[in-house]
Amino acid sequence: MLKWALIFLVISLVAGALGFTGIASGAKTIAKVLFGLFLVLFLILLLLAWSAGEMMF
Template identity: 85%
Template structure:
């Protein structure tokens, strides 16, 4: 999921540099959505691992 967020970020940057503002804004939105989803899943899994005793800090 993080890989796809980075891919859409690169697409957004390249499209913005070339002047395709519609494509750039769409790719930016998708990239932000995927990164937020990745972050939420990561935090949930981190809390579950901590509550199960798998994390040692």
Template identity: 80%
Template sequence: MLKWALIFLVVSLVAGALGFTGIASGARSIAKILFAVFILIFLVLVLLAWSAGEMIF
């Protein structure tokens, strides 16, 4: 997920540098959404691992 967010970020930067503003803004929006989903999944997994550790001890 993070890999795809970084790929879309690079596509957005390259498209913006070449003057394709529509493609750049679309890729930026996709990158932001993917990064937010990545952070959300990461936090859920960290909380689950922490709670599983609490149950063992």
């Protein structure tokens, strides 16, 4: 998911540099949503792993 967010970020930067502002804003929005989902899933999995480690001891 982070890979796709980075790909859309690069697409947004290239499209913005070439003057395609509509494509750039769309790709930016998709990149922001994917990065947000990545962060939420990362934090959930981090908390689950932390709590599983606590229960073992």
